[in-house]
Amino acid sequence: MRIVSYEVHDVRFPTAAAGDGSDAINRGDYSAAYVSLHTDGGPSGDGFTFTNGRGNEIACAAIHALAHHVVGRTIEEIAAEPVKFWRSLTADVQLRWLGPEKGVIHMATGALVNAVWDLRAKLEGKPMWRLLAEMPSEELVRNIDFHHIVDALTPDEALSLLESRQVGYAQRLSVLERDGFPSYTTSVGWLGYPDEQVKSLTQAAYDAGFRAMKMKVGGPIEDDVRRAGLIRSVIGDNALLMMDANQVWDVPEAIANMSALKEFDPYWIEEPTHADDVLGHAAIAKAVAPIRVATGEVAANRVIFKQLLQAGAIGVCQVDACRVGGVNEVLATLLMAAKFDVPVCPHAGGVGLCEYVQHLAMFDYLRVGGSMADRMIEYVDHLHEHFEDPITVVGGRYRPPVKPGYSATLKPASIAEFSFPDGPVWRHG
Amino acid sequence: MRIVSYEVHDVRFPTAAAGDGSDAINRGDYSAAYVSLHTDGGPSGDGFTFTNGRGNEIACAAIHALAHHVVGRTIEEIAAEPVKFWRSLTADVQLRWLGPEKGVIHMATGALVNAVWDLRAKLEGKPMWRLLAEMPSEELVRNIDFHHIVDALTPDEALSLLESRQVGYAQRLSVLERDGFPSYTTSVGWLGYPDEQVKSLTQAAYDAGFRAMKMKVGGPIEDDVRRAGLIRSVIGDNALLMMDANQVWDVPEAIANMSALKEFDPYWIEEPTHADDVLGHAAIAKAVAPIRVATGEVAANRVIFKQLLQAGAIGVCQVDACRVGGVNEVLATLLMAAKFDVPVCPHAGGVGLCEYVQHLAMFDYLRVGGSMADRMIEYVDHLHEHFEDPITVVGGRYRPPVKPGYSATLKPASIAEFSFPDGPVWRHG
Numbered sequence: 001m002r003i004v005s006y007e008v009h010d011v012r013f014p015t016a017a018a019g020d021g022s023d024a025i026n027r028g029d030y031s032a033a034y035v036s037l038h039t040d041g042g043p044s045g046d047g048f049t050f051t052n053g054r055g056n057e058i059a060c061a062a063i064h065a066l067a068h069h070v071v072g073r074t075i076e077e078i079a080a081e082p083v084k085f086w087r088s089l090t091a092d093v094q095l096r097w098l099g100p101e102k103g104v105i106h107m108a109t110g111a112l113v114n115a116v117w118d119l120r121a122k123l124e125g126k127p128m129w130r131l132l133a134e135m136p137s138e139e140l141v142r143n144i145d146f147h148h149i150v151d152a153l154t155p156d157e158a159l160s161l162l163e164s165r166q167v168g169y170a171q172r173l174s175v176l177e178r179d180g181f182p183s184y185t186t187s188v189g190w191l192g193y194p195d196e197q198v199k200s201l202t203q204a205a206y207d208a209g210f211r212a213m214k215m216k217v218g219g220p221i222e223d224d225v226r227r228a229g230l231i232r233s234v235i236g237d238n239a240l241l242m243m244d245a246n247q248v249w250d251v252p253e254a255i256a257n258m259s260a261l262k263e264f265d266p267y268w269i270e271e272p273t274h275a276d277d278v279l280g281h282a283a284i285a286k287a288v289a290p291i292r293v294a295t296g297e298v299a300a301n302r303v304i305f306k307q308l309l310q311a312g313a314i315g316v317c318q319v320d321a322c323r324v325g326g327v328n329e330v331l332a333t334l335l336m337a338a339k340f341d342v343p344v345c346p347h348a349g350g351v352g353l354c355e356y357v358q359h360l361a362m363f364d365y366l367r368v369g370g371s372m373a374d375r376m377i378e379y380v381d382h383l384h385e386h387f388e389d390p391i392t393v394v395g396g397r398y399r400p401p402v403k404p405g406y407s408a409t410l411k412p413a414s415i416a417e418f419s420f421p422d423g424p425v426w427r428h429g
Numbered sequence: 430m431r432i433v434s435y436e437v438h439d440v441r442f443p444t445a446a447a448g449d450g451s452d453a454i455n456r457g458d459y460s461a462a463y464v465s466l467h468t469d470g471g472p473s474g475d476g477f478t479f480t481n482g483r484g485n486e487i488a489c490a491a492i493h494a495l496a497h498h499v500v501g502r503t504i505e506e507i508a509a510e511p512v513k514f515w516r517s518l519t520a521d522v523q524l525r526w527l528g529p530e531k532g533v534i535h536m537a538t539g540a541l542v543n544a545v546w547d548l549r550a551k552l553e554g555k556p557m558w559r560l561l562a563e564m565p566s567e568e569l570v571r572n573i574d575f576h577h578i579v580d581a582l583t584p585d586e587a588l589s590l591l592e593s594r595q596v597g598y599a600q601r602l603s604v605l606e607r608d609g610f611p612s613y614t615t616s617v618g619w620l621g622y623p624d625e626q627v628k629s630l631t632q633a634a635y636d637a638g639f640r641a642m643k644m645k646v647g648g649p650i651e652d653d654v655r656r657a658g659l660i661r662s663v664i665g666d667n668a669l670l671m672m673d674a675n676q677v678w679d680v681p682e683a684i685a686n687m688s689a690l691k692e693f694d695p696y697w698i699e700e701p702t703h704a705d706d707v708l709g710h711a712a713i714a715k716a717v718a719p720i721r722v723a724t725g726e727v728a729a730n731r732v733i734f735k736q737l738l739q740a741g742a743i744g745v746c747q748v749d750a751c752r753v754g755g756v757n758e759v760l761a762t763l764l765m766a767a768k769f770d771v772p773v774c775p776h777a778g779g780v781g782l783c784e785y786v787q788h789l790a791m792f793d794y795l796r797v798g799g800s801m802a803d804r805m806i807e808y809v810d811h812l813h814e815h816f817e818d819p820i821t822v823v824g825g826r827y828r829p830p831v832k833p834g835y836s837a838t839l840k841p842a843s844i845a846e847f848s849f850p851d852g853p854v855w856r857h858g
Contacts, residue, residue, distance in 0.1 A: 016523075027522040052526035058490045058533060065484050093456040094445075097481035100676070100704060100727060103532015104487060148703040151680040151712070247529070251580040274577040275529060276732045278707055279739055283580070298529060303705045310708055 001042045001075045001123060003116075006067050009034040010060045011410065012053055012420040013351055013383055018192075026246060027192070028052030030351040030383060031420070033059035033108065034410060037070060037115045045119025046409040049107040049322040050350040056420065062108030065095060070112050075120060082143040086113065086328050090145070102300035106325055113326025114356070118406035127401040128327075128359035133173070133366040137162035140367070144332045145302075152306045158335045165338075165370045172366050180397035181362055182372060183379040184212030184242065186349055188231065191216045195230060202234040209396035212240035212376055214270070218248035221257050228264040237265075242294070244270035251280040255287040268292040268316050275299060281313035292316050297347035298323060302332040309340040316374070320347040321356035327406075330360055334368045344369060349380035354391045355407035358398045386414035430471045430552060431503045432545075435496050438463040439489045440839065441482055441849040442780055442812055447621075455675060456621070457481030459780040459812060460849070462488035462537065463839060466499060466544045474548025475838040478536040478751040479779040485849065491537030494524060499541050504552060507545060511572040515542065515757050519574070531729035535754055542755025543785070547835035556830040557756075557788035562602070562795040566591035569796075573761045574731075581735045587764045594767075594799045601795050609826035610791055611801060612808040613641030613671065615778055617660065620645045624659060631663040638825035641669035641805055643699070647677035650686050657693040666694075671723070673699035680709040684716040697721040697745050704728060710742035721745050726776035727752060731761040738769040745803070749776040750785035756835075759789055763797045773798060778809035783820045784836035787827045815843035 012031040032048035033056050039045075051059050069088040078085045089109045090101055098105040121131045132140070141158050188201040198215075205213060215231055217224040224243075232241055243266045249257060254272035261269075269291055273280045275298040285293040292315030299305055301324055308314045317337040319330055337344050344364050346357035354377070361377045369375060377398050384390035388409040392399040401407055420426050441460040461477035462485050468474075480488050498517040507514045518538045519530055527534040550560045561569070570587050617630040627644075634642060644660055646653040653672075661670055672695045678686060683701035690698075698720055702709045704727040714722040721744030728734055730753055737743045746766040748759055766773050773793050775786035783806070790806045798804060806827050813819035817838040821828040830836055849855050 026526060028526065029523065052523045054521065054523035055491070055494050055527045055534065058487060058494055058527060061487045061490045062484070062533070065487055092483065094458065094481045094483035097455060097457065097727075098484045098487060098533050098536070102705070102729065103534060104491070104527050105484065105532060107527070148679055148706060148709075151709065250577055274732045276531070276705075276730065277577060277736065279736045280577075280580065280732075298526075300531065301705065303703045303709075307706065307708045 002040050003037045003045075003071050003073055003075070003119075004040050005038045006071055007036050007038070008060050008063050009415050010056050010420045011415055011418050012056055012426065013418055014425060015382065016053060026052055031056040032351050032410070033063055033111055034415070035063050035067070035111050035115050037119055039119065043119065043122040045115040045117075045122065047111045047113070047115030047118055047322075047326070047406070048352060048408060049111040050353055051107070058104050059107055059111070062104045063111055066092070066105070066108055066112055070116065075116070075123060078116060079120065082328060083145045086145055086325065089113065090325055101303070101325065106300060107323060109325040110322040113328060114322060114406060114408060117327045118408050122405045125404045127403060128406040129362040129366070129400060132359070132363040140331060143328050144335070145328065146332070148303050149306050149332060149336065152310055153332070153336050153339055157339065161335060161338055162367060165367055168370065169366060172370070176362060176365060176400055180394065180399045181358065181365065182376045183210070183393060183396055183398055184214055184240065184376045185210045185379045185381075186214040186244070187379070187381050188213050188215065191219055195227065198227060199230055199234060202231050206235055206239065211238070211396065212242065212267070214242040214244055214378070216246065217243045217257070217261065218245040221260055224257070225260060228261055228266075232264045240267040242266060242268050242270060245272050247271045247274050247298075249273050251277070251283055254284045258284075258288045258291060262288075262291065266291050268294040270294040270318065271297070276304070278304070278307040278311050278313055281308060282311040285313050285315065294318050294345070296320060301325065302329050302336070305333045306336055309336055309342060314342060317342050317344045318347045319344060319360070321353060321360060334360070334364045338368045338370075343374040345376050345378065348378035349382070351383045352387065352408060354379060354384065355387055355389070358391055358401060359406060362400055386410055386418075430505070431469050432466045432474075432500050432548075433469050434467045435500055436465050436467070437489045437492050438844050439485050439849045440844055440847045441485055441855065442847055443854060444811065445482060455481055460485040461780055461839070462492055462540055463844070464492050464496070464540050464544050466548055468548065472548065472551040474544040474546075474551065476540045476542070476544030476547055476751075476755070476835070477781060477837060478540040479782055480536075487533050488536055488540070491533045492540055495521070495534070495537055495541055499545065504545070504549060508549065511757060512574045515574055515754065518542065519754055530732070530754065535729060536752060538754040539751040542757060543751060543835060543837060546756045547837050551834045554833045556832060557835040558791040558795075558829060561788070561792040569760060572757050573764070574757065575761070577732050578735050578761060578765065581739055582761070582765050582768055586768065590764060590767055591796060594796055597799065598795060601799070605791060605794060605829055609823065609828045610787065610794065611641075611805045612639070612822060612825055612827055613643055613669065613805045614639045614808045614810075615643040615673070616808070616810050617642050617644065620648055624656065627656060628659055628663060631660050635664055635668065639808075640667070640825065641671065641696070643671040643673055643807070645675065646672045646686070646690065647674040650689055653686070654689060657690055657695075661693045669696040671695060671697045671699060674701050676700045676703050676727075678702050680706070680712055683713050687713075687717045687720060691717075691720065695720050697723040699723040699747065700726070705733070707733070707736040707740050707742055710737060711740040714742050714744065723747050723774070725749060730754065731758050731765070734762045735765055738765055738771060743771060746771050746773045747776045748773060748789070750782060750789060763789070763793050767797045767799075772803035774805050774807065777807035778811070780812045781816060781837060783808060783813065784816050784818070787820055787830065788835060791829055815839055815847075
């Protein structure tokens with residue numbers, strides 16, 4: 001089955017005006033740099049990288065720049081030598097300079113690599129989580145580029161870890177299919193929402209079954225304290241409250257502010273400082289323990305995750321599905337996290353990230369992490385209606401997807417409506 | 430003086446075919462995503478970010494996406510609140526997601542910020558190094574965004590450091606104007622060159638006065654050993670030999686390979702592993718001492734440099750002029766390096782990087798580092814003929830530029846000839 005052509009769509013949803021997704025540093029129009037890979041007679045593979053609005057066209061340009069490494073290949077040759085394929089994207093002798101393995105060029109890699117995986121899953125007739133969960137350990141290992149991470153995880157260690165987790169697989173699968181996967185909600189506490197809205201959303205989420213809520217912090221500390229008290233008063237002592245500073249604090253500031261917020265018993269502090277600051281996260285982790293430090297949504301690649309784990313900088317690993325170079329690099333990250341015994345709670349929200357990461361969390365539970373303890377999938381209730389196979393969350397738990405693929409396919413009508421700048425929403429907006 | 434419009438040029442030089450610039454991971458057509466800022470009646474400010482060929486259009490797209498933060502402003506308001514201006518680029522609530530502060534979007538920031546500085550220098554009638562060298566310490570500090578680096582350097586510390594370096598300024602200025610600034614050459618040992626060419630280029634460089642040479646390593650180790658022996662045999666024991674692996678090694682591999690290469694008395698090993706791997710560089714530095722670890726050409730921002738310095742991971746700081754967010758972020762890096770007592774030898778080569786960084790090294794000598802000991806500017810003899818104010822290197826030393834500006838202005842004929850894809854060189858190439 002050969003990939004014969006591709007198309008790229010710049011799809012943007014006008015979320016900024018509503019205050020959805022507003023935090024200490026972002027106020028975005030949730031967008032997807034979306035790519036479809038067309039085959040000679042088979043299904044199309046769809047993938048995207050998420051962006052925050054302006055600049056989505058840059059991510060689209062990067063997909064165009066990389067697409068020649070994908071078009072013309074067969075799925076069989078990609079599956080036979082997956083790291084060779086992955087490196088054709090990440091180690092292009094000219095394009096690598098633009099990252100390397102970070103920023104726009106790496107996000108575009110993620111879109112393309114995920115589209116290839118979507119195609120593989122569709123061809124196998126399985127949802128992504130099941131495709132990965134049923135893959136032999138040797139093949140999973142063969143899909144990982146260990147370059148620059150062997151000091152933390154060797155292929156042999158990865159294989160041993162996967163093999164050791166075979167114990168209990170059938171039991172975990174039945175639990176997953178019976179109970180679904182735990183989630184937490186971020187929809188209650190965006191900075192753009194007034195207090196009354198935060199309160200009513202928190203109550204509604206609690207009533208819907210959520211027992212873990214995340215609020216944004218990083219505004220004036222007195223506002224953060226007031227909002228934390230408000231949410232805690234609604235959810236009581238039997239639910240988790242997470243906090244997310246979206247990188248706005250300096251290292252000493254993060255430590256001081258968490259001291260002011262600890263009375264509300266935060267479970268984790270997410271992105272307390274600059275995403276690149278491994279040593280800073282380690283210093284904060286040490287200072288705020290037992291509150292966990294969580295990060296990952298803008299951790300660029302496996303080398304950053306390696307260091308966060310080596311340095312004891314994180315107690316929660318929040319890998320993103322399309323910030324890194326797609327499924328292959330997520331596999332590397334899940335395995336390193338398991339080796340360092342750090343639970344993975346993938347980053348979601350935006351547009352389509354929940355659809356992506358549910359597969360990753362479920363695979364991680366079945367084959368890598370091996371437990372639901374301390375694991376949750378982020379849940380944000382935006383924009384799912386635009387996907388062909390949207391998430392299903394019941395009683396605060398994700399149901400395992402059943403349709404073949406990576407759940408990344410947007411409805412054609414949504415692509416048409418929200419294409420930038422010519423879709424009706426933008427032309428008349 | 431108001432910036433009223435801008436233009437962007439995608440300029441590419443066909444260097445890949447000749448093997449120039451070939452190393453363990455790059456084989457590029459040296460390119461500039463080039464921007465000119467036009468004023469109402471004054472000079473234009475020119476800046477660029479360097480890329481390796483393919484994908485230069487992505488960097489150009491990123492400049493377009495950021496340009497609205499620049500056009501319409503006056504130089505006076507930018508100079509009055511420089512961090513506010515800088516953050517309008519680096520902390521755009523939508524575009525920040527694409528980095529943050531790394532990759533294409535940050536390189537585009539560098540191009541624009543440098544163009545503004547070129548304009549400032551032209552308006553003051555001074556070469557960039559002199560504009561900075563004659564700037565009051567308070568103003569230099571005011572140009573730095575200390576966000577996320579205060580745990581390594583506070584504004585007060587920066588000010589004290591600058592003030593303490595006022596001692597001896599006049600003396601250093603006269604030394605600089607009399608003797609120029611030391612350099613080293615990278616033109617002798619690209620991986621694409623056959624042994625005989627390496628030998629003759631090394632001899633020619635030695636005869637021209639260079640007493641420091643850099644070779645590329647990272648191919649098969651036996652080739653690296655053979656080439657190192659060859660270069661060392663030409664230059665004898667009274668010249669420095671530096672090695673550059675361009676990130677190709679894993680951490681244990683870097684340590685093992687440097688053990689094999691140490692008999693040739695390398696002065697530094699540059700980019701021994703992945704650029705994001707602060708902890709890896711620290712481990713290598715410890716293992717290979719007294720050989721220094723050098724890195725920086727793809728260190729994305731001040732937060733990476735902060736950590737490299739905090740971790741004792743580098744003995745040489747090779748900040749790039751346009752990988753980071755332009756002059757303002759270079760200032761932060763120079764000051765942190767000085768605090769940690771690590772010499773700065775800026776990255777150059779490519780196209781126009783020598784033109785840029787000579788100004789930075791000379792300013793560093795005069796006001797920050799305060800010494801020429803262990804300082805050298807990289808010298809590569811490519812593509813200088815395309816600049817209006819090219820570097821002058823005499824007897825292996827850079828002469829201080831005298832024309833106003835940041836030496837970033839390309840000749841109009843070169844822009845026309847090498848514009849991609851419509852310039853004659855590409856249309857008929």
